[in-house]
Amino acid sequence: MARASALTYDVRSTARTGEPPQPDSHCGAGTGALGPRSLQPSANMLKAVIKTIALLAILFVMLYVGMNNTHAIDFHFPVAGTTTKTPVHASAALIYFAVFAVGLLAGTILAVGGGSSGGKKAAAKDK
16 A cells, blocks of 8 residues: 655646646745745844944954053952952053953843843733
């Protein structure tokens, strides 16, 4: 007993176009959902390019400051506790880079968000 093929062919489309029959798709590929995409950049791509350019500009400023501040300085940060008695003695560029890195990491963590917010839980309880 022969099994029927999983792919069926639409005979009507062959009669109209004269092209060989195409298999009916079960995943919607023929509907355009998985077809070729338009060549225009999306809004997300533009946002990513702008953010990359902004980050490169910030990195350039950091490089410029580091090149022009090569002398050693004493870094006092009383909130940390240990720098009040013995300040950190290092290159100004190195300290500037460390402060920038801490700020960048903190900003990334705040922007990405690492968990579910309390607002979503409160809204779900009200329903």
